[in-house]
Amino acid sequence: MFKTKMTELFGVKHPIMLAGANWITEPKLVSAVCNAGGLAIFATARCTPEETRQNIRQIRELTDKPFGINQILVGPGAKENIDVAIEEKVPVINYALGKPWFIEQVHEYGGKVLGTTALARHAARAEQLGCDALVITGYEAAAHGADATSMVLIPIVASQVKIPLIAAGGFHNGRGLAAALVLGADAISMGTRFMLTKESVLHENFKQLCLKATEQDTLYSTVFDGMPGRALKTKAAEAMMKGGFPLVEAFKGASEIKQMLGLSLWQFIRLSFQMMRADEDSSPLWVQAREAAGVRRHLKSINNGDLEEGILFAGQDIGGINDVPSVEELIERIITEAEDVLEAVRGKRVKV
Ligand SMILES: Cc1cc2nc3c(=O)[nH]c(=O)nc-3n(C[C@H](O)[C@H](O)[C@H](O)COP(=O)(O)O)c2cc1C
Structure with missing residues (x-):
């Protein structure tokens, strides 16, 4: 504990x-x-x-x-x-x-x-x-x-x-x-x-794909949703890195987001400008459109398990994950392992 x-x-x-x-x-x-x-x-x-x-x-x-x-x-x-x-x-x-x-x-x-x-x-x-x-x-x-x-x-x-x-x-x-x-x-x-x-x-197809991934199998780029971000190296993620800005997809996605969040066109545009004034380095309309494209592709992975078209945010630690335990098993395992590791490190200390 x-x-x-x-x-x-x-x-x-x-x-x-x-x-x-x-x-x-x-x-x-x-x-x-x-x-x-x-x-x-x-x-x-x-x-x-x-x-x-x-x-x-x-x-x-x-x-x-x-x-x-x-x-x-x-x-x-x-x-x-x-x-x-x-x-x-x-x-x-x-x-x-x-x-x-x-x-x-x-x-x-x-x-x-x-x-x-x-x-x-x-x-x-x-x-x-x-x-x-x-x-x-x-x-x-x-x-x-x-x-x-x-x-x-x-x-x-x-x-x-x-x-x-x-x-x-x-x-x-x-x-x-x-x-x-x-x-x-x-x-x-x-x-x-x-x-x-x-x-x-997460769809079973992507759980299996993640289990096979190594620590080298992620990509870091702004192409996924407009902000620098890390995603699993899937076919779609690699294609996005090579391709240009997905204009048609971004437009479709933007309308879906607008609808999903119940925004009027005016609210949608206003929010883009709010993002521009935010205290972070970004170009908001660009970010917004990319984000829209990113959402569509994310849903393809998480809900549909589409290995061709889906993208999925994932960290480099994906390479160290080899099983799909229950949450309770996982937490208990992490706590026990952390206690053991700290104990072992203590044992390595020598008094000089
Ligand atoms: C599938 C997925 C979706 C994520 N979506 C968001 C998000 O919507 N907002 C956010 O702030 N972070 C998001 N994150 C990032 C997490 O909040 C967190 O920073 C990250 O997962 C920590 O690194 P780790 O994946 O190595 O544990 C997402 C992470 C994953 C795996």
Whole structure:
């Protein structure tokens, strides 16, 4: 058992978090992680406000443990989804990109705000703004990170901030948990590893493809959804790296997103400009259109198991994942392994 600043803050048994992952962190997986003693985050980016509310309520039917939602603050529907989460008094509000305006509101009902960043300077700023804890994402991670690896980022951020740190990117086993704790983190966050569990909705074809992948089988590029991100080396991902901008597909996807989130054309355009003003380096309309194309291809992998056309965000740690256990088995295994590894390391010390 580990007692860290993270387990204390969130009132969970283990220093392990399920990272918000669009379309993957569905209520069944979220509640399984919570019930096994971890903290789990439901990604709301795909949801209308009403769907966000329904999912929050569904999670509450499946678990009475703390859980969170994850929302990118500069994307479509961000404010509305955050408002719903606050109305529903979700215990943990996890945000990425943009400036959180809701910290006081969340603290008023006893909730916690968890920032996500891949840059040390943003970590310090989030602490100053009043965030309760931080997820710091290394280059190894699935989807969006920045240029520094977890190995470099964790100790730098740990030396600069006092709030609990949750390390994301490259963690899939007990060795990783032990390493993260030694580097200065208080917990690990995993996306790729939890995607390969019995409770995950990922289509069986892609589960099998992931099991065969090595640590070299991911690609890092802006082609997947407009922001620098890491995806599994599938046929479609490789073709996207070679091809130009998928204009027709982006247009189709953009209309689907607009419809899915119930946005008027005006709202859709306005959100693009909001993204342009956001405090991150991006070209918003470009990003928006690419994101639209990315969503379509992601659904082809997760729901349809389409090995020809699907793309799937995945981290470099995919190379170390060789089975599909239940969430409970996985968490227990990681905790036991981390304890054993730390014990073994202690045994290597000699007094001189
Ligand atoms: C399929 C998939 C989808 C993801 N979607 C999102 C997302 O919508 N928003 C986000 O902030 N991160 C997303 N992530 C990234 C995770 O939040 C997390 O940073 C990452 O999985 C950690 O690295 P790891 O995969 O090595 O554990 C996604 C990850 C995966 C595997």
